[in-house]
Amino acid sequence: MLSKRLVSRLNESKSRTILSIAPMLERLPPESQRFDDPLLPYSKAIIAASSGLVSGYLLNFTAYLTLGGAGIVALERALAFATASGSVTILDGAFASAEYAAALNHGELMIDAVTLQDAGLCAAFENKGMTPILKADSGKYPDCWKLIENHLIFRDESWAVISAEQVTRGKLDFEKALRDYLTEFAR
Numbered sequence: 108m109l110s111k112r113l114v115s116r117l118n119e120s121k122s123r124t125i126l127s128i129a130p131m132l133e134r135l136p137p138e139s140q141r142f143d144d145p146l147l148p149y150s151k152a153i154i155a156a157s158s159g160l161v162s163g164y165l166l167n168f169t170a171y172l173t174l175g176g177a178g179i180v181a182l183e184r185a186l187a188f189a190t191a192s193g194s195v196t197i198l199d200g201a202f203a204s205a206e207y208a209a210a211l212n213h214g215e216l217m218i219d220a221v222t223l224q225d226a227g228l229c230a231a232f233e234n235k236g237m238t239p240i241l242k243a244d245s246g247k248y249p250d251c252w253k254l255i256e257n258h259l260i261f262r263d264e265s266w267a268v269i270s271a272e273q274v275t276r277g278k279l280d281f282e283k284a285l286r287d288y289l290t291e292f293a294r
Contacts, residue, residue: 109238110252113219114261116195120162125197125259125268128153128185129167132174134272144177146170150185153271154192162266163195163219165259183216190217197221199254201242205231212236222254 130146139149154164166189171182189196197220198211205228211218212235220238223229229239229251240252240259252261259266 109233109236110250110261113195113238113252114264116219117162117266118264119193120159122160122162123266124161125163125165125195125266126153126157126161127165127167127199127268127270129170129199129270129272131170131272144174144181146174146178147181147184150181151188154185154189154194157271158189158192158194161194163197164189165197165199165222165254165268168198168200186217195219197240197259202228202232204228208232208235208237220252226251 128150130149132140132145135145135149139145139152142148150166166182166185168182171178171185174181186196186198196218198216198218199222200207201222201224202208202211203224207221208228208231211221218237220240221232222240222242223232224242226239226241226247229241232239238252240254242254250262252259254260254268257268259268
């Protein structure tokens, strides 16, 4: 059921692209670095500029965690901002323990799917309303979502995953950068 709902939501967009957001402090544009908590304005700028151009967002848990509690608050607010725009949200953490399912289902984190290391954890996350996505393809689980290299795959469906940082190249004029990149990518 969760998989069908996620496919349906991703297909509502005309795009076959998922935007990965994994901000690194030293690479943020100067416009974002002037804030006490630069990850939230950076993430919101990317989401605002790309909403409608991509199917969803893959936010990197570890990148936000580098700022500790402030980074997790920025992640929570970025997820809420993406969800409010109607976008699919995927938390990329390659979680390796079922305890994360309960922790991620608590509070205000608005997550449609999570990346996992082990297929044995799928049920724990599904029971908490999150679609599990495996970060490896062993061939054993044909009906599971997979994130392999730069593609999100479910059965015969596929979405390209591109990095926001790769697209922006240190600039905050993200909408123009993304349109240029997608035009080049489509060739």
